[in-house]
């Protein structure tokens with residue numbers, strides 16, 4: 001078996017008495033696209049933050065290319081981050097920076113690249129997500145939501161990462177723009193040969209971008225399989241989610 005690029009082993013995380021992750025086991029092979037489904041509040045973002053090292057698990061391990069990075073800090077943590085791209089929910093661009101400064105953020109700050117070189121790389125990367133150089137000097141507030149997602153995608157791919165996390169990449173977009181963003185994500189992830197982990201509750205996105213789908217429920221991965229088998233999972237939780245039914249084993253988050 002190929003060595004997974006990312007592995008979560010028995011990851012647990014609680015906030016006070018709220019046990020959010022209760023032993024998450026999941027792995028992602030290099031170049032593979034995994035989508036993690038889960039209801040609102042099921043802990044998808046918490047799982048992602050633990051995987052990225054933005055939160056430390058209470059128990060369990062995070063392995064990156066087979067190495068235990070659970071408690072890495074400083075330089076070691078930075079070395080892992082340099083290999084990882086991230087597209088946060090809502091794009092999360094810095095309002096006070098221009099589009100190109102957002103895209104080149106890592107190059108300017110972590111890699112201390114010369115501004116003129118970084119700008120050139122940012123403009124090249126913007127082209128990959130079909131944005132012309134005319135947007136480079138605009139501020140995020142001056143461009144549409146769909147364009148902001150493309151800028152966020154450019155920022156996630158500029159360092160040519162081996163692994164990219166996508167947190168609800170199509171939230172807040174109309175279905176047509178969402179589909180175009182999914183197309184771009186697929187195209188760019190394939191071009192890099194990167195692995196992708198996407199968390200979403202949008203089934204249309206999941207079907208489109210996933211090689212494999214996993215379902216997070218009550219703090220554990222309760223089902224995992226090829227994207228093509230999602231309609232015939234034989235799992236009541238997955239079925240309810242795929243068909244968007246309010247009644248079933250998963251309670252609506254209201």
Ligand SMILES: Nc1ncnc2c1ncn2[C@@H]1O[C@H](COP(=O)(O)OP(=O)(O)OP(=O)(O)O)[C@@H](O)[C@H]1O
Nearest residue numbers: 015018020038039040041042043044045046047201
């Ligand atoms: N920093 C934190 N401190 C305390 N509780 C937290 C923190 N982060 C998340 N939680 C709790 O963890 C639970 C899971 O939240 P999380 O954001 O991971 O859900 P999610 O599956 O991503 O939901 P959604 O799909 O709605 O974004 C929630 O009950 C939330 O209140």
